[in-house]
Structure formats: C-alpha cells, structure tokens
Amino acid sequence: MSTLKISSLAGRIAGDAPTFTDGLIVPSGRSIDGAGGLVLSGIATLSGGVVGNVSGNLTGNITGNTTIGGNATIQGDLTVSGSQTIINSTELNIQDKTVGIASTSTPTSATQNNSGIEIYGPSNVTLLYNDQQGGVGINTGLTITGFGTFSQGADFNGNLKESVKVTAGKLSDNLNINLEDGMIHYFTSAETTTSTPNLRYNATTSLNSKMNIGEAISVNIITTASTAGYSAELTIDGGAVTENWTGGNAPSVGGGSGVDLYAYTIIKTADATFTVIGNLVKTSS
16 A cells, blocks of 8 residues: 555554654655644754744754744854854943954964954944054044053044133132043133142042053143232142242242143152142243
8 A cells, every 4th residue: 555545643542642663754845734743852854944933952953044033042152153143233232351353263463454343334433453553543533531541652643632621710719620621721710819729530539540650641721810820839639749840949920911831740659649840831921
C-alpha cells in the first residue's frame, strides 16, 4: 500500500500519541496544522522556516533569514559575525566604561588611523584619531565649559575664542570670581574703593580641587578705572596668598580713566598652596 487516506490518527491507548518509527515526511506545499503544539524531543530540521511561537531550547545553527517580530531576550552572550550591525534606536546605553573602535587582533598605527566617531547632519561632524599628528582631531568647533587640560599640548587652527564674564557692576561689590564662568572677568561700573578679589571655581567647589600640583592658570580681571579703586591683594578659596607683583610693588592707585587690567598667573605648588604673580596694566597715563 503506497497511500493511506485517513481523517484522524490516534494512539492505540487513549492519551498516547502514535510513534513514527522511521520518521515523518511532509510533502512540499503541505503542512502539519492544528490548535495544539508540536513537541520534538530530538533534532528537527525545518528547511522551510518556522511560523508561530517556539518554546524551549534551540541548540545549533540557524541559517537563512530570521525575523523576530516581538522582543528578544538573550540570557547569554550575543556574537554577530556579519560585516555590519545597524541599531535603530533613539538612545543607546552601554554599561561598559570603555568602547572599543577598530578592534583587531594585530593592532597597528594603520588600523588605528582615522578611527573614531561620525555624527551625521547637514555637515557631518567627525571625531577621529590622526596617526600622523598623534592625537584626536575634530572637524568643527570645540566648546569647553570649565577647565580644559591638554597634557600633550594642543594645536589650534582658525579663531581661538574665550568667554568673558561681563558684570554690570564694580569689582568691590562682586568680590567672588567664579572661574567656572571663564578666566576673564570684566566689571563695567567705575570703581570707588579698594577691593580684594577671591578666586574660586564656584560657590560650592574650590579652585584647589580643580588643579593638580604643578599646574598653572592665567586669570584676567578688568575694572573700569578710578584712582581710588585698586586691588593690592588676592585670596584663593577664601584664603590669603602672597602676591609677587611685577616691578616689586603692589598697586597703590588705580588708573584715572579707561580700564585697569589685573593679570594673574597662579601656580599650584602643593595642596592649597599657590604661587601668584600679579601685574597691573593701566590704559591711562
């Protein structure tokens, strides 16, 4: 008998399913349908694909295209061997502290060169490592809020701009100089008395905590001149320091007109210890 036509097939004992000792072949264009499930305790080869839910463990290789319409939870590691991985997401959160780019088992200067990040837009922004220059280059402007440290030096091409904190008042009424706002502070109201500016990072963070031993900063304070208004002393984080004034003498009188420029070079020599070099330049005679 080559063909057996039946409407239903059940086990000899109620509740037992029939056993296909030599396997089961479903011809092309046909299917196994039903409201129940399909339980396979051995190896299943599905060359035409799987439609519907699959529960249990899948061990081995899945070849061909696989589409997951819902969420996929992977308990172990995920290895992608393809040449390209595209993530369609508005936000990508990575718990690792470092992200490797241009990874290879035999890294060289050539594999490292021009590796980095590209941000797409009307004009793409790139942050790339340049092997010839030995550093990272950015093809657009760079804005630094607060202090920037360049331990290996820096090359700047084009305009180098710096923010100026402009205060519509006088220094003697605004003694706290918050360097978080910039390294140049300009007071537009004419001075009327002496003042002792206090340099700090901001109201809650000390300048000492923002500088390492052996580092230096330059601070400029510009006042609207008055002969009665001058600054002969300076404090840092509220503590007194000894100023070394160019020419040997501390200021004793302000300019008669224009502006007065106080230029300070501050070197941290130990914890909360600074060497301060000050210079007053008057724009009036």
